[in-house]
Amino acid sequence: MTFIPLMINLNEKKVVVIGGGSVAEKRIRHLKESGALITVISPEITEEIRKDWETGKIKWIGKKFETADIQDAFLILIATSNQMVNQSVLKAAPSHVLVNDATDAHSGNVTFPASFRRGRLSISISTDGASPHLSAEIKRRIQTLFDEDYEEYLEFLDKSRRLLKQTSLSNQMRKMLLKEMIDERFLNKDIQSTTLRWFTKMVEERRSNGERPRE
Numbered sequence: 001m002t003f004i005p006l007m008i009n010l011n012e013k014k015v016v017v018i019g020g021g022s023v024a025e026k027r028i029r030h031l032k033e034s035g036a037l038i039t040v041i042s043p044e045i046t047e048e049i050r051k052d053w054e055t056g057k058i059k060w061i062g063k064k065f066e067t068a069d070i071q072d073a074f075l076i077l078i079a080t081s082n083q084m085v086n087q088s089v090l091k092a093a094p095s096h097v098l099v100n101d102a103t104d105a106h107s108g109n110v111t112f113p114a115s116f117r118r119g120r121l122s123i124s125i126s127t128d129g130a131s132p133h134l135s136a137e138i139k140r141r142i143q144t145l146f147d148e149d150y151e152e153y154l155e156f157l158d159k160s161r162r163l164l165k166q167t168s169l170s171n172q173m174r175k176m177l178l179k180e181m182i183d184e185r186f187l188n189k190d191i192q193s194t195t196l197r198w199f200t201k202m203v204e205e206r207r208s209n210g211e212r213p214r215e
């Protein structure tokens with residue numbers, strides 16, 4: 001049995017965080033980007049979590065964990081430093097719910113990798129719980145290989161791909177061009193604009209010939 005990587009859409013999904021310390025804070029910082037509806041269950045919370053609560057970004061219930069807190073959750077994050085509490089959350093979690101245990105990779109069914117984004121490019125590293133430090137170190141090394149220019153490059157690749165779908169080029173030619181653009185010289189913004197102009201022209205020519213665009 002091994003954990004496999006998945007990307008997840010948490011928009012509007014209920015995420016319940018048990019615990020309000022530094023680990024919970026780190027997770028919440030990350031989760032806020034996802035559009036999840038975050039509820040924190042914890043008698044005490046950090047300054048940063050308190051600010052999120054005061055500004056309405058998250059819900060906080062200032063009490064100890066009880067089974068009823070997690071019954072309608074989509075994802076449960078266990079982040080207290082009390083192993084007895086963590087065990088009782090694990091026991092109470094419905095079997096179909098996603099559970100992350102920050103204190104033990106294998107006791108839940110999802111783990112958090114080290115990750116970073118460059119716009120629509122996202123890169124994640126996991127060590128199956130063996131060494132979070134190594135994940136973080138590998139992330140730092142990979143970050144230097146993919147600089148901020150990748151954000152725009154991804155947008156360029158997306159636009160190009162959409163335009164190419166609307167041209168009358170053969171599938172083979174389209175694939176060849178898409179592959180050709182996976183080259184460092186296309187990180188250059190001038191080359192990007194020239195390429196997009198060329199693709200746009202091909203689409204317009206197709207339209208003016210009265211041909212329907214591809215579906």
Ligand SMILES: C[C@@]1(CC(=O)O)c2cc3[nH]c(cc4nc(cc5[nH]c(cc(n2)[C@H]1CCC(=O)O)[C@@](C)(CC(=O)O)[C@@H]5CCC(=O)O)C(CC(=O)O)=C4CCC(=O)O)c(CCC(=O)O)c3CC(=O)O
Nearest residue numbers: 102103104105111112113114126127128129131132135136
């Ligand atoms: C299972 C998992 C939790 C999950 O999935 O929720 C987990 C578990 C544990 N972490 C522990 C400790 C530390 N974790 C970090 C850092 C990170 N931990 C992250 C993920 C994960 N950590 C998941 C597995 C990821 C994988 O498989 O590689 C990262 C990658 C991502 C993130 O947290 O967002 C993030 C780096 C982010 C970045 O920089 O990018 C540091 C370093 C630091 O803080 O600087 C330390 C201290 C040094 C040390 O102990 O190694 C302990 C022991 C606690 C204790 O001793 O009390 C446990 C429990 C255990 O397993 O023992």
Ligand SMILES: NC(=O)C1=CN([C@@H]2O[C@H](COP(=O)(O)OP(=O)(O)OC[C@H]3O[C@@H](n4cnc5c(N)ncnc54)[C@H](O)[C@@H]3O)[C@@H](O)[C@H]2O)C=CC1
Nearest residue numbers: 019020021022023042043044064065079080081085102103
């Ligand atoms: N995944 C990771 O990256 C890391 C995980 N850890 C693990 O995460 C655990 C938590 O670490 P920290 O956040 O630093 O601990 P912490 O001590 O700062 O916070 C613990 C939180 O749990 C809350 N809590 C205690 N009893 C509770 C209960 N009955 N119900 C609800 N909330 C309760 C407290 O109010 C507090 O907010 C540690 O046990 C550690 O093993 C630690 C470092 C990194």
